[in-house]
Amino acid sequence: MKFDYRPDVDGLRGIAVIAVILFHFGVPGFPGGFVGVDIFFVISGYLITRLLTAEGSELSPVEFYGRRARRILPAMLVMMGLSLAAGWFFLLPGDYASLGRSAAFSAAGLGNYYFLWNTGYFDREATLLPLLHLWSLGVEEQFYLVWPALL
Known part of the structure; x- marks a missing residue:
């Protein structure tokens, strides 16, 4: 199953990666990289749901x-x-x-x-x-x- 490219999803992934990296480097103002992890969970849930619903009974x-x-x-x-x-x-x-x-x-x-x-x-x-x-x-x-x- 092929989907159209979603630059907004890649943008959210970028934000998530930056949040986690800044947290791990101890940058002030980023006390919890957990927001980045949460963003990844939401993206993953969205993408997997999209894939599963598109494949339907052919899954x-x-x-x-x-x-x-x-x-x-x-x-x-x-x-x-x-x-x-x-x-x-x-x-x-x-x-x-x-x-x-x-x-x-x-x-x-x-x-x-x-x-x-x-x-x-x-x-x-x-x-x-x-x-x-x-x-x-x-x-x-x-x-x-x-x-x-x-x-």
Whole structure:
């Protein structure tokens, strides 16, 4: 299914990226990059709903989830592998074990639950968790499991 290009959606993505980057660099006036993440959630929900409604009864769950896996998994697995390799050299054993558990949960699309159960998102220690950013991918993956069925 081919859609017309939406420059406004790309503009919103740009705003979201800038908000998150400014937050992570500690720029005053950007205390929560969460707005950027929220923008990504809204864009993702819009685009997936548009795709699903356009495909309608022709929707193949195998093709739908296969496209998603081909788009997300390669980069995520490389990033997780590099994080685990670096962690082997730079983390204490307990921290490395935590990294391994967070990688396992994140690979299963459940990183948000791991971080919910093991840290408070606003805790100072949370900034030391190499895979913390995968919490949002977990939320998105869970949305992608439920939303197509509801539509």
